[in-house]
Structures are given as C-alpha cells and as structure tokens.
Amino acid sequence: MKLFRKFHSIQGSLLLHELSYVVLILVTASVGIGWAFAWQKSAEESLRLTAMNSHVQNVRGELYRQLKEVFDASFLSDVDAADEYDLYTRRINMFLGDLQLLAIDNKEIDATNKIAIAYNRFHNETNKLLVPANLTPQQKHLLDKQLEQYTFSELEAAFGGFERLLQDKQRVLTKNRQKWISHIMILAPLPVLLAITLLLFSRRYVKNNVVRPLASVMQGARRISRGDLAHNIPKRGVDDLTRLADAINSMADELASNRDKLIEAKKQAALGELVPLVAHNIRNPLAGIRAASQVTQDETSDPVIQDALRDIIIAVDRLERWVTSLLTYLHPRKPHFSRQKLTEVADNAMSLIALQLNEKQLTLSRKGWEGQVNQIAVDSNLMEQTLFNLVQNAIEASPHHSEIMLNYFQKNAQVVLTISDRGKGMTFDPVSEQVTDGEAKRLGSGLGIPFALKVIKQHGGQLIYSDADSNGTKVTIILPRT
CATH class of the missing domain: 3.30.565.10 (Histidine kinase-like ATPase, C-terminal domain)
Structure with missing residues (x-):
C-alpha cells in the first residue's frame, strides 16, 4: 500500500505510465530473446548432429576403402596396398577423434566408443593380412567369410546403432522446434495484449485520478468565483489534486468569513451614522416628557394621576437606558x-x-x-x-x-x-x-x-x-x- 501511495500523485502517475511501457519493452525483448536463444540452440544442435552423421559416414566410407586395400594385398598381392591402408587408418582415426569431441552425453559417447572398439578389432585382424603370403583358395574363402560375418558385421552393428541414436536425436530436435514454433505463436500476441491492457489501465487510472478530479476542481473553482462560497469541492484523485481541492475549499471558507465580516462592517458603518442621530432625536423628547411629568406630578395631588405620571417617568428612564445601551452597540463595552x-x-x-x-x-x-x-x-x-x-x-x-x-x-x-x-x-x-x-x-x-x-x-x-x-x-x- 505504501508503495502504491508513492505513485498517487501527478508525478507518480507519469512515472507509473513510463514504468508500464518499460515493462512492455522488457516483456517484448524477453520473448524475442528467448525465442532467438532457443532457435539458436536448436540450430547449433542440428549442425552438431549433422557433423556427427557426416563423420560417421566418412568413417564408413574410409573403412570400405581400407577393406578394399586388404583384399588387394591378400588376393592381388598389391605392394602399395599397405601404404594406402595406413593412409585410410589415419583418416579414420581422425574422424573418430572428431566424433568423440562432438559427443556430449553418455549415449553418444557409448555409441562412439562402440564404433572405435569395433574398428580397432577390425584393424587388428586386417592389419595381419597385409603381409604378403601365398594363401590357398580355401584359406582365402575362410578369410573372406570371417571378415564378412564377424568383424565387419560388428562394425555395421555399431554404425547402425549410432545412426539410430542420431535419428532419435533428430526427431527430438524436430519436436522441440515444433513446440517452440507453437509457443511463439502463443507468445507473439502477448506484447500486443500487454500493450492494450496497459493502455486501458493507464487511461482508466488517469481518467479517474487526474482528469475527472481536475475537472471537478475547475468546475468548483468557477462556482466559487461566481460567489457560491458554500460549495465544497470533493477531495478525490491523486494527492496533488486532493491538496489543491483542500486549498480552494479553505480559501472559499476564508472568503465567506471575510464576506460576513465585511457585511458586519457595513452594518456597523450604517448604524454608526444612523444610531447617534436617532438617539439624539429620542433623548431630547424623552427629557422633555420626563421633566413635564415630574413637574405635573409635583403640582397635582390626585393619586391616580400621580401613579400614571410615575409610570411615565419609569418608562422614560428605561427608554433612556436602552438608548444608552444602543449606543454601546457601536462602541462596545x-x-x-x-x-x-x-x-x-x-x-x-x-x-x-x-x-x-x-x-x-x-x-x-x-x-x-x-x-x-x-x-x-x-x-x-x-x-x-x-x-x-x-x-x-x-x-x-x-x-x-x-x-x-x-x-x-x-x-x-x-x-x-x-x-x-x-x-x-x-x-x-x-x-x-x-x-x-x-x-x-x-x-x-x-x-x-x-x-x-x-x-x-x-x-x-x-x-x-x-x-x-x-x-x-x-x-x-x-x-x-x-
């Protein structure tokens, strides 16, 4: 709540508006960067699997060529077969080394090791056949059959297992790509929806906390300026507008108080001119009435008349005191x-x-x-x-x-x-x-x-x-x- 109160001002509203668009930019950038990073990883993985498949195919190709040199040396007595064999051996070992460097998990390392082990066994068995020797037709038949059924079939099994592993990896990679594509189709509208939400929220917040309260303050100020000092501007909206409304209301109260004081002063001024004149015009007849009543009271002996004259004198004295009290209204005591x-x-x-x-x-x-x-x-x-x-x-x-x-x-x-x-x-x-x-x-x-x-x-x-x-x-x- 305290954190929200920090934004409950005009400056805070502007800051909140700016922060909302910073959040929008960050969300958009996060979606884009996340998708690009995932796509890059997918592309790198695809290139790695393609390179491993290429190395395996190279090993297989060189292996067939090497096997051909073994047959040339054994059956055709080719003197250059040994050199060619060694060249293919180096190239196969190079491809196997690259293949092992590209392997990243246990399954890939195990499949690569199986190919290397099968090749080493093949190499050990075929390397002996490079020595020139006169083989009988029956020995040549047995040699051909052994290489085909045992040694070479083990290599083919290792190659097949590695290729199946690569195919599984490729299927998983393709599935992940499809999943990311479906995710990006969902995430792509997110920045747009977030922008619309922020726009509606910002518009409503500004309208309820700034625009409408400001219009109320302006309308109230106009009414007060026309003399409606009893009008009270409602205190709502951001703190700045609340304080402004409170200041205008206080100003109106002070103006009303000053207006009443001004009316009272005008009355006092009017009475200041009127009352002394009225008091003077009343006191003179009262003095005459009292004097005449007192003289008449001294000269007559009728009790009824004396009682009436006594009442007149009492009333005149009371009126005299009232006139004196009236004058004190102008000069308070x-x-x-x-x-x-x-x-x-x-x-x-x-x-x-x-x-x-x-x-x-x-x-x-x-x-x-x-x-x-x-x-x-x-x-x-x-x-x-x-x-x-x-x-x-x-x-x-x-x-x-x-x-x-x-x-x-x-x-x-x-x-x-x-x-x-x-x-x-x-x-x-x-x-x-x-x-x-x-x-x-x-x-x-x-x-x-x-x-x-x-x-x-x-x-x-x-x-x-x-x-x-x-x-x-x-x-x-x-x-x-x-």
Missing part, C-alpha cells in the same frame, strides 16, 4: 452583569409593548414562569432591549387575534427562552444569513437582530431561528446557567 432571573428581565421588557399587543389584539402567553427559576448573570439593560426587539419582531410578523408564546425552561447548565409567533415564517436564517427558498435575499442593516445577536454572544449564549411547531417562527435564546 463590557456588560455589567448582575444576578437576576431571566423571567423578570423579560417581564420588564414586555411592560412596554402592551399598547402594541392591544392594537393587533394579540395574546402574550408565558410558560415556565411558575416553576423554579434560577438567577443568572445578565446585563439587564442590554437583555431587556434584546427581548423587546425580538418580541417586537414577533408582533410585526403575527396576524391579528393570534398568540405569541414565551416559553422558559432550564436544562443541564443552560437556561432557554423561546419566542414563538403564528406568522408566515421566515424563508432564510437571519442569523447565518443563509437563504432557504432559493431567493437571493440578504439581510439589510436593521438594528433588532444584529443587536440581539451581539448581546447574546456577549453573554456567552446562542440565538437560533427555526420554524415553529404550527407555522410561524420560533426564536430560541440559550444562555449559560452561571
């Missing part, structure tokens, strides 16, 4: 935490929206208020304005004569407050700004949700938007129970 119940903070925020609820004839229901509620660390001013903004959004989204539900509960180390309305619901997540209905809708520079998200993050919590159980939208606030 550390929240001033105090131990309070989240339900009490919610009640304080809801006391200012009774008029809006009455205008649309909405019912504000609370659930979980009657149970045990633990105190948590919150900045009451920031959290009151956060809850006010979120409930106000729910009021705007709710139809007339419907219900807004506040549900509080505690789990593990967290406290949870949900705000559910019966509106049409949202087609996108305003927190992550991810569109869910295919529209290219983006958040604007509203104050409510960005302010709420920022405050809840300062408290170490979460703000989650989801669909309510029966239509509408549910906003979930999760804060640490500390």
Whole structure:
C-alpha cells in the first residue's frame, strides 16, 4: 500500500505510465530473446548432429576403402596396398577423434566408443593380412567369410546403432522446434495484449485520478468565483489534486468569513451614522416628557394621576437606558452583569409593548414562569432591549387575534427562552444569513437582530431561528446557567 501511495500523485502517475511501457519493452525483448536463444540452440544442435552423421559416414566410407586395400594385398598381392591402408587408418582415426569431441552425453559417447572398439578389432585382424603370403583358395574363402560375418558385421552393428541414436536425436530436435514454433505463436500476441491492457489501465487510472478530479476542481473553482462560497469541492484523485481541492475549499471558507465580516462592517458603518442621530432625536423628547411629568406630578395631588405620571417617568428612564445601551452597540463595552432571573428581565421588557399587543389584539402567553427559576448573570439593560426587539419582531410578523408564546425552561447548565409567533415564517436564517427558498435575499442593516445577536454572544449564549411547531417562527435564546 505504501508503495502504491508513492505513485498517487501527478508525478507518480507519469512515472507509473513510463514504468508500464518499460515493462512492455522488457516483456517484448524477453520473448524475442528467448525465442532467438532457443532457435539458436536448436540450430547449433542440428549442425552438431549433422557433423556427427557426416563423420560417421566418412568413417564408413574410409573403412570400405581400407577393406578394399586388404583384399588387394591378400588376393592381388598389391605392394602399395599397405601404404594406402595406413593412409585410410589415419583418416579414420581422425574422424573418430572428431566424433568423440562432438559427443556430449553418455549415449553418444557409448555409441562412439562402440564404433572405435569395433574398428580397432577390425584393424587388428586386417592389419595381419597385409603381409604378403601365398594363401590357398580355401584359406582365402575362410578369410573372406570371417571378415564378412564377424568383424565387419560388428562394425555395421555399431554404425547402425549410432545412426539410430542420431535419428532419435533428430526427431527430438524436430519436436522441440515444433513446440517452440507453437509457443511463439502463443507468445507473439502477448506484447500486443500487454500493450492494450496497459493502455486501458493507464487511461482508466488517469481518467479517474487526474482528469475527472481536475475537472471537478475547475468546475468548483468557477462556482466559487461566481460567489457560491458554500460549495465544497470533493477531495478525490491523486494527492496533488486532493491538496489543491483542500486549498480552494479553505480559501472559499476564508472568503465567506471575510464576506460576513465585511457585511458586519457595513452594518456597523450604517448604524454608526444612523444610531447617534436617532438617539439624539429620542433623548431630547424623552427629557422633555420626563421633566413635564415630574413637574405635573409635583403640582397635582390626585393619586391616580400621580401613579400614571410615575409610570411615565419609569418608562422614560428605561427608554433612556436602552438608548444608552444602543449606543454601546457601536462602541462596545463590557456588560455589567448582575444576578437576576431571566423571567423578570423579560417581564420588564414586555411592560412596554402592551399598547402594541392591544392594537393587533394579540395574546402574550408565558410558560415556565411558575416553576423554579434560577438567577443568572445578565446585563439587564442590554437583555431587556434584546427581548423587546425580538418580541417586537414577533408582533410585526403575527396576524391579528393570534398568540405569541414565551416559553422558559432550564436544562443541564443552560437556561432557554423561546419566542414563538403564528406568522408566515421566515424563508432564510437571519442569523447565518443563509437563504432557504432559493431567493437571493440578504439581510439589510436593521438594528433588532444584529443587536440581539451581539448581546447574546456577549453573554456567552446562542440565538437560533427555526420554524415553529404550527407555522410561524420560533426564536430560541440559550444562555449559560452561571
């Protein structure tokens, strides 16, 4: 596996491609060299057997000539027969010596030795007949018969055995040649089949590990360049393309993060221009309302009017604190935490929206208020304005004569407050700004949700938007129970 991983790159793929063709060349060369070597061996063996057969025939021919000289000396008293006999003897011994040099196995050596032994016996018997002597006709008849039936027949038997051995060798050689020819007919297509196999394997490997992953990377890069930063390029193919896809995906994530930061910066810039103006235009009337209420409260003695004026002063002071908290959204400061119940903070925020609820004839229901509620660390001013903004959004989204539900509960180390309305619901997540209905809708520079998200993050919590159980939208606030 480690060896294969070395080839799992573009450079490794090229190396594998080159090695495959080196293997093809080696296989082709091996087949050719093997066949040539076998054919050469067969040719050499054929030449050797032909040379041995030629030497045997030469020995036989010279033997007949030598035998003729023996008869010439014995029956015709030829004085030159002895010299001719010796010449043929030397030539026969020379051929026998060459024959013994060509013999390579025990059978050939044994057959050659039989010819040499038979010839030596023939030579010993015929050499005596070269001495001139007067032979009677009966002696000449016996000599002729002895040479023919015994000595010469032994030579012929040796020659016959050697020739049969050569014939057997020749048949084996012919059979081997036919076998090699049949093998070469089988091996000849092997390089072609191997080349086709390597071509198909190389094509498939390159297509699956280089071409298709590269096309996927290019397509993904084009989608990301058009703004689809959520697209994730699949990591497949050789290691180089996997690393490239991973780098592009990381780049897209960084671009998405930078884009969100840019949107947040644009919101901050818009709010930086808007909020001070709004705060100034609110504070001046609030100051006048508070002053007039306080003067009227000092001048009247009616308890009902004094209670109403006291409520006005409390509401004005609360609005003043909210305006101050709103300005801190542009110039962040550390929240001033105090131990309070989240339900009490919610009640304080809801006391200012009774008029809006009455205008649309909405019912504000609370659930979980009657149970045990633990105190948590919150900045009451920031959290009151956060809850006010979120409930106000729910009021705007709710139809007339419907219900807004506040549900509080505690789990593990967290406290949870949900705000559910019966509106049409949202087609996108305003927190992550991810569109869910295919529209290219983006958040604007509203104050409510960005302010709420920022405050809840300062408290170490979460703000989650989801669909309510029966239509509408549910906003979930999760804060640490500390």
